Amino acid sequence: xxxxxxxxxxxxxxxxxxxxxxxxxxxxxxxxxxxxxxxxxxxxxxxxxxxxxxxxxxxxxxxxxxxxxxxxxxxxxxxxxxxxxxxxxxxxxxxxxxxxxxxxxxxxxxxxxxxxxxxxxxxxxxxxxxxxxxxxxxxxxxxxxxxxxxxxxxxxxxxxxxxxxxxxxxxxxxxxxxxxxxxxxxxxxxxxxxxxxxxxxxxxxxxxxxxxxxxxxxxxxxxxxxxxxxxxxxxxxxxxxxxxxxxxxxxxxxxxxxxxxxxxxxxxxxxxxxxxxxxxxxxxxxxxxxxxxxxxxxxxxxxxxxxxxxxxxxxxxxxxxxxxxxxxxxxxxxxxxxxxxxxxxxxxxxxxxxxxxxxxxxxxxxxxxxxxxxxxxxxxxxxxxxxxxxxxxxxxxxxxxxxxxxxxxxxxxxxxxxxxxxxxxxxxxxxxxxxxxxxxxxxxxxxxxxxxxxxxxxxxxxxxxxxxxxxxxxxxxxxxxxxxxxxxxxxxxxxxxxxxxxxxxxxxxxxxxxxxxxxxxxxxxxxxxxxxxxxxxxxxxxxxxxxxxxxxxxxxxxxxxxxxxxxxxxxxxxxxxxxxxxxxxxxxxxxxxxxxxxxxxxxxxxxxxxxxxx
Amino acid sequence: xxxxxxxxxxxxxxxxxxxxxxxxxxxxxxxxxxxxxxxxxxxxxxxxxxxxxxxxxxxxxxxxxxxxxxxxxxxxxxxxxxxxxxxxxxxxxxxxxxxxxxxxxxxxxxxxxxxxxxxxxxxxxxxxxxxxxxxxxxxxxxxxxxxxxxxxxxxxxxxxxxxxxxxxxxxxxxxxxxxxxxxxxxxxxxxxxxxxxxxxxxxxxxxxxxxxxxxxxxxxxxxxxxxxxxxxxxxxxxxxxxxxxxxxxxxxxxxxxxxxxxxxxxxxxxxxxxxxxxxxxxxxxxxxxxxxxxxxxxxxxxxxxxxxxxxxxxxxxxxxxxxxxxxxxxxxxxxxxxxxxxxxxxx
Numbered sequence: 001x002x003x004x005x006x007x008x009x010x011x012x013x014x015x016x017x018x019x020x021x022x023x024x025x026x027x028x029x030x031x032x033x034x035x036x037x038x039x040x041x042x043x044x045x046x047x048x049x050x051x052x053x054x055x056x057x058x059x060x061x062x063x064x065x066x067x068x069x070x071x072x073x074x075x076x077x078x079x080x081x082x083x084x085x086x087x088x089x090x091x092x093x094x095x096x097x098x099x100x101x102x103x104x105x106x107x108x109x110x111x112x113x114x115x116x117x118x119x120x121x122x123x124x125x126x127x128x129x130x131x132x133x134x135x136x137x138x139x140x141x142x143x144x145x146x147x148x149x150x151x152x153x154x155x156x157x158x159x160x161x162x163x164x165x166x167x168x169x170x171x172x173x174x175x176x177x178x179x180x181x182x183x184x185x186x187x188x189x190x191x192x193x194x195x196x197x198x199x200x201x202x203x204x205x206x207x208x209x210x211x212x213x214x215x216x217x218x219x220x221x222x223x224x225x226x227x228x229x230x231x232x233x234x235x236x237x238x239x240x241x242x243x244x245x246x247x248x249x250x251x252x253x254x255x256x257x258x259x260x261x262x263x264x265x266x267x268x269x270x271x272x273x274x275x276x277x278x279x280x281x282x283x284x285x286x287x288x289x290x291x292x293x294x295x296x297x298x299x300x301x302x303x304x305x306x307x308x309x310x311x312x313x314x315x316x317x318x319x320x321x322x323x324x325x326x327x328x329x330x331x332x333x334x335x336x337x338x339x340x341x342x343x344x345x346x347x348x349x350x351x352x353x354x355x356x357x358x359x360x361x362x363x364x365x366x367x368x369x370x371x372x373x374x375x376x377x378x379x380x381x382x383x384x385x386x387x388x389x390x391x392x393x394x395x396x397x398x399x400x401x402x403x404x405x406x407x408x409x410x411x412x413x414x415x416x417x418x419x420x421x422x423x424x425x426x427x428x429x430x431x432x433x434x435x436x437x438x439x440x441x442x443x444x445x446x447x448x449x450x451x452x453x454x455x456x457x458x459x460x461x462x463x464x465x466x467x468x469x470x471x472x473x474x475x476x477x478x479x480x481x482x483x484x485x486x487x488x489x490x491x492x493x494x495x496x497x498x499x500x501x502x503x504x505x506x507x508x509x510x511x512x513x514x515x516x517x518x519x520x521x522x523x524x525x526x527x528x529x530x531x532x533x534x535x536x537x538x539x540x541x542x543x544x545x546x547x548x549x550x551x552x553x554x555x556x557x558x559x560x561x562x563x564x565x566x567x568x569x570x571x572x573x574x575x576x577x578x579x580x581x582x583x584x585x586x587x588x589x590x591x592x593x594x595x596x597x598x599x600x601x602x603x604x605x606x607x608x609x610x611x612x613x614x
Numbered sequence: 615x616x617x618x619x620x621x622x623x624x625x626x627x628x629x630x631x632x633x634x635x636x637x638x639x640x641x642x643x644x645x646x647x648x649x650x651x652x653x654x655x656x657x658x659x660x661x662x663x664x665x666x667x668x669x670x671x672x673x674x675x676x677x678x679x680x681x682x683x684x685x686x687x688x689x690x691x692x693x694x695x696x697x698x699x700x701x702x703x704x705x706x707x708x709x710x711x712x713x714x715x716x717x718x719x720x721x722x723x724x725x726x727x728x729x730x731x732x733x734x735x736x737x738x739x740x741x742x743x744x745x746x747x748x749x750x751x752x753x754x755x756x757x758x759x760x761x762x763x764x765x766x767x768x769x770x771x772x773x774x775x776x777x778x779x780x781x782x783x784x785x786x787x788x789x790x791x792x793x794x795x796x797x798x799x800x801x802x803x804x805x806x807x808x809x810x811x812x813x814x815x816x817x818x819x820x821x822x823x824x825x826x827x828x829x830x831x832x833x834x835x836x837x838x839x840x841x842x843x844x845x846x847x848x849x850x851x852x853x854x855x856x857x858x859x860x861x862x863x864x865x866x867x868x869x870x871x872x873x874x875x876x877x878x879x880x881x882x883x884x885x886x887x888x889x890x891x892x893x894x895x896x897x898x899x900x901x902x903x904x905x906x907x908x909x910x911x912x913x914x915x916x917x918x919x920x921x922x923x924x925x926x927x928x929x930x931x932x933x934x935x936x937x938x939x940x941x942x943x944x945x946x947x948x949x950x951x952x953x954x955x956x957x958x959x960x961x
Contacts, residue, residue, distance in 0.1 A: 220961075221961070222957055222960035222961055223960060223961075224960050232953075232956065235948065236947055236948065236953065237947075238943060238946035238947045239946075240710065240938045240939060240941065240946060241706060241709050241710055241938070241939075243706065260956070264948045264952050265946070265948065267934060267945065270934060271932075272932055272933060272934035273931060273932045273933060273934070273938075274934070274938060274941055274945050274946050275938060275946075276709040276931045276933060276938060278705070278709065278931075280702070280735075281731060281732070281734075281735040282731070284699055284702065284732070285699070285701070285702040285705075285731075285732055285735065286702075287702075288695070288696070288699045288701075288702025288703050288705075288706065288732075289702045289703070289705045289706035289709070290706060291703065291706060292693070292695075292702060292703035292704060292705060292706025292707040292708075292709075292710070293706035293707060293709055293710040293939070294706070294710075295693060295703070295706070295707060295710075296671070296706065296707035296708075296710035296711045296714070296937075296939055297710055297711065297937070297939035297940055298706070298709065298710035298711075298938060298939040299939075299946070300706065300710070314696055315696060315699070315702075318695065318696055408957040409953060409957060411950040411953050412947070415943060416943045416946075416947060448691075449691075449711070449939065449940070450668075450671040450690075450691035450707065450711065450714055451668065451669060451671070451691075451711050451713060451714050451937065452668060453668065454668065455635070455667075455668065455689055457668055457691070458667075458668060458688070458689050458690055458691045458692070459691065459692075460683075460684055460691075460692040460693075460694070461691070461692065461693045461694065462692075462693075462694040463694065463695065463696060464694065472684065
């Protein structure tokens, strides 16, 4: 807020002399269930269509209607699309939170508010724009019961005028949002947006400095949430059995998948489904079905969140020990227990990595963007079948449920690989096989599918002790041999998983290590540290667990490593502790945020500055 | 004494297999365990009907009963899963490959306690598979605790009485919409064979609750799941005969004493009346009969209910005839044009 240095008591003067272009955050405070999501998406999309990098984040309650919701839209000419801590423009539509929302703003911010709330009486160091929403909505929406939903579109018009968003882009975004089938609704909302714009143009005087200017940074890009991206990845991976139990924030992953599968995965001649999707009775059943399907040769998956992982843990141990493929999408939310179901966290890293009793370890992918959700989902299915093990794709609520700007997804360039499966012809040649024998040196045995038309195909799968031939055993040497092979298999996964993204800054003494959505804050923080504090920082973003060997090299090159965790207990750092040479551990410093909001750059920067003693 | 020894021709079934491929490894259960008798019946039935062993998938949970799939059908894939959740594994496997013949074996602990929820939902879905409950009223593998099917007032070996009423898995199955419900006794070879064979022919979920005494922990005087209790209290609903579809036997059926149920694969279940009129297609009658038997302290055995019309879960899912697990890439990965279309929609 360097452009506006005013004391709280001093009234503001029109700021026509300077302006802040394409670099601001808007916060819209509404009541959930009031249709504000449409208005917010249209506002975000309008800015996106003007070529300006933009992101939208929905902070919503665990509730269906009537509780406060905040939606933040960030426009950034620099391409920063992580959450920004500071709010520049507030749209205060919720009487219950309006007062607190206004009091929290930094001096110089702008407030669009419902006139009767008289928010302008609260402070004198903000730009206030009163709007009589009820008066404006009545003439454009004759049907009284629809007014609650249409009313929000008025602030889109007001914001368009305030920020110089082109109204034809608002119209385009509206039409896109409602689709052809809801043309009437689009028209009604367009009337409201226009009413807002006209009112603002006639009545308001702009005093704040924020506005947009057309750029060309979003051409060709798509807007999508991470859950939808995972769903598309699963469909193009050729998933055949999907079992799930609804849980926030993962439900929309499967719901979106159902929509796409219904459109694109039916045999054109017979009309039959080339997949089965089952809403199970609970997570115990959904994981059991996924593993049963994987055992019988299907590409199977489930999607859940932390509480679901807890419930699945016994079965996941069976999957590890009996060596059954399945892909598990974990869209992390704030725990423990029910926690904050609609807030984001990277809180399941440890519980997933070591899920279940006994010695178990599981591979995890850490996508940070919709593009990676798509490509890693596809890869995870190949991986799970190759290594015959439950494979996790770890996203979080921020990535899964928020809308992101993304490059169009790349069609997979490799055919589907189904792993080591012996068919009847193979068995004719081999005569027999030993299910858990490490024939190729990578710890992965050959399997057969039930129903294989061959007398030598069968074997017995069990979660109890078994030898190479899948026979029951309680022998010490058999047990150790098998567990050592599983450990070796896990080591071999390390080479097969995606390499980290590394940005080595010459001369940097410090480096960041992070996973997933921490990426946006860390990258922006690297710039802040350089520009504001002259601190150079390298950055390694891990894309998978078990970790790449590059991690060791990266740590070796720096004096101090800040391991970024979106959880209280430094779980990523904890996992690194389990893997790394103890001599390296002294270099690791923890940087944690766990309040449930997407991590922002300022939090990262402030913490590094504090720990660096600058 | 003759010098040339001609071995007798080997006995094979209609697909040319001897009985040996239908057997499994040696049982590790106690001598005299009812479960071993059930395993033997399974071997006989699958052999006699000429079921190709490698089309069968065996499923079980945890417990003595759940160990038994290792002791029959050694040429079939088997999956011994986690406690009470065999239905989930079986459901997943059957979704992946609808052409498998699913055979689940479970116990009263596995089904009526930890697994009651999964059992309930398996019934609700009418997943086409056989679900055998080896019911002995006791936890054998953990050495003799009551299960949820133990009768009120029955005692542990130590004499401790059970003060909670039992779950009747047949009554529950009927209530939840099961399409084939039968109860038998591990000691009744003929009846159990007929029921198992009918279950193999049934198009839908077959619940077979078999009273199967635990000789070590629940075969004493205070038990209501002992051999001697069953001898004294079993009440057969009817006599059963199974006529497979490939045996075209036309027998003159004396009116009023024998009824026939035509199964999905063309086989027939012939039901010979004993001392009561009982229609196994009448669900309410079955529930009433169970209720009445319970009051009298009888254990009713036979086919309680058959419904050959209800669609199975796999039919509701509109699955193709072949296994979806092994569909080719061209069927399961949409072409690039689809991705392009979706990307365009998201712009």
